[in-house]
Amino acid sequence: MTKTITSISTPLGKGAISIVRMSGKDCLNIAKKVFSCNAFIDNNIQPRFLYLGNFKLEDNLFEKCLCVYFKAPNSYTGEDMIEFQVHGGSVITQKVLDVLLNNGGGLAEPGEFSKRAFENGKITLDEAEAIVDEINAESESELKASLNVADGKLKIKIKELQNSLTEEIASIEATLDYPEEDFEKSAKEAIVKKLHSISSQISEFLKASENARYIQKGINIAIVGAPNVGKSSILNALVGNERAIVTDIAGTTRDIIEEQTLFKGLKYNFIDTAGIRNQTCDQVEKIGIEKSRKSIDSADIVLFVLDASRELQSEDTEILELVKNKNFITIVNKIDKKRVLQPQPNEIKVSALQEKDIDKIKEVIYNKVIAEELDFSNIIVTNERQIAILKNCKNIISQALESIEASMDILAMQIKSLWNELGKITGESENERIIDLIFSKFCLGK
Numbered sequence: 208m209t210k211t212i213t214s215i216s217t218p219l220g221k222g223a224i225s226i227v228r229m230s231g232k233d234c235l236n237i238a239k240k241v242f243s244c245n246a247f248i249d250n251n252i253q254p255r256f257l258y259l260g261n262f263k264l265e266d267n268l269f270e271k272c273l274c275v276y277f278k279a280p281n282s283y284t285g286e287d288m289i290e291f292q293v294h295g296g297s298v299i300t301q302k303v304l305d306v307l308l309n310n311g312g313g314l315a316e317p318g319e320f321s322k323r324a325f326e327n328g329k330i331t332l333d334e335a336e337a338i339v340d341e342i343n344a345e346s347e348s349e350l351k352a353s354l355n356v357a358d359g360k361l362k363i364k365i366k367e368l369q370n371s372l373t374e375e376i377a378s379i380e381a382t383l384d385y386p387e388e389d390f391e392k393s394a395k396e397a398i399v400k401k402l403h404s405i406s407s408q409i410s411e412f413l414k415a416s417e418n419a420r421y422i423q424k425g426i427n428i429a430i431v432g433a434p435n436v437g438k439s440s441i442l443n444a445l446v447g448n449e450r451a452i453v454t455d456i457a458g459t460t461r462d463i464i465e466e467q468t469l470f471k472g473l474k475y476n477f478i479d480t481a482g483i484r485n486q487t488c489d490q491v492e493k494i495g496i497e498k499s500r501k502s503i504d505s506a507d508i509v510l511f512v513l514d515a516s517r518e519l520q521s522e523d524t525e526i527l528e529l530v531k532n533k534n535f536i537t538i539v540n541k542i543d544k545k546r547v548l549q550p551q552p553n554e555i556k557v558s559a560l561q562e563k564d565i566d567k568i569k570e571v572i573y574n575k576v577i578a579e580e581l582d583f584s585n586i587i588v589t590n591e592r593q594i595a596i597l598k599n600c601k602n603i604i605s606q607a608l609e610s611i612e613a614s615m616d617i618l619a620m621q622i623k624s625l626w627n628e629l630g631k632i633t634g635e636s637e638n639e640r641i642i643d644l645i646f647s648k649f650c651l652g653k
Contacts, residue, residue, distance in 0.1 A: 212319055213312035215300055216652030222295030227303045229312055230320055234289045237311045242274050254278040264302050284320055285327025318646035331362045332634030336590050347472035348422045351583040360586050365632050368405055372626045375401050379619040395611055406604045409597050412588055418577055419589040425474025426576050429502040432512035433522040437540040440559035442479040470569045478502050508572050509535040516544040536571055596631050
């Protein structure tokens with residue numbers, strides 16, 4: 208028998224309300240033991256109605272709160288559910304949970320509510336993973352991408368592809384059942400056409416998801432240059448606050464300074480590095496310079512900063528050698544001063560001090576990294592597991608097309624393999640171990 212589970216579903220801490228939920232066949236009976244209001248006393252409880260009543264914490268000690276009942280299958284989990292909305296506070300919320308546990312509830316495991324929703328057909332695996340991404344979203348782009356998948360758009364498309372494959376499997380079965388009829392040639396022609404069509408649609412998914420890493424993790428941007436060219440001032444201007452210490456003393460920045468900002472819904476992860484120079488006796492600065500070199504290697508974009516008020520120095524040319532094979536942008540800073548520096552190829556002229564043309568840097572970064580404007584009306588798959596499955600589907604299609612002259616039995620096996628691989632996205636063919644792993648990423652109460 209499936210136990211009735213309970214858990215706190217809101218973060219612990221002070222707030223207006225906290226929610227404690229239950230799911231399972233006994234949740235209404237448990238609620239009747241601890242919660243009292245006229246509807247509960249008269250046994251006239253209506254689903255989806257909020258009832259104000261008293262939750263019994265101890266003898267003669269009650270919490271006035273709200274209770275709502277969701278009757279199966281019209282609930283998040285597909286089972287009977289109860290939610291108590293109590294005053295927001297760690298102690299009171301934990302006390303309510305303890306009372307429910309002492310009256311027959313079992314403590315839910317992380318993600319168990321959502322796992323039951325999956326098992327009862329309320330959500331698919333791709334929707335479940337999108338819920339996790341939605342909760343963890345740190346930028347507008349992450350949120351928009353996850354909302355589209357959570358809304359079921361990917362599930363609908365995957366099922367359409369599977370249904371079209373089912374038709375081909377049926378066609379193959381007919382060919383095998385009636386070998387005397389000349390079905391095989393026309394059946395193979397239809398299979399080739401269908402596989403090319405599905406491959407094209409999967410390619411569209413993968414193309415739209417090329418920027419998935421940037422949507423989830425953001426763009427890593429290293430700010431590099433010789434000492435005193437204004438790297439820290441540029442960081443402060445880019446993020447809109449005095450994050451880095453700025454002085455006229457060479458070598459002020461000795462360690463990596465990281466800061467984030469948002470642009471067009473994407474996270475920009477800026478890394479201000481120590482000024483790179485060969486001559487320094489300061490051991491701490493040497494360590495900082497070495498970190499700067501490593502930051503160049505790991506960055507998606509490098510901002511190579513030059514000082515407009517001085518000629519190109521040997522240190523500048525040495526840094527240019529380090530970044531020339533990277534995706535870099537030349538930033539000519541201090542244009543508020545008299546310019547001495549010769550014009551540089553594709554330079555962006557800025558004044559960090561006056562915050563002049565700073566947003567132009569953000570725009571150029573976006574255009575260099577993102578192949579085309581992100582269209583969130585399309586399905587953008589950002590989940591690494593799902594992207595890997597789509598790539599594997601492409602491989603299966605290639606193998607099937609290469610062996611199109613093989614027997615119909617072999618073709619049927621390959622098409623069924625493709626059907627199952629697509630089903631791993633929604634969970635229709637996924638194994639229990641992977642399902643457990645996905646739902647373990649959820650928080651308690653979800």
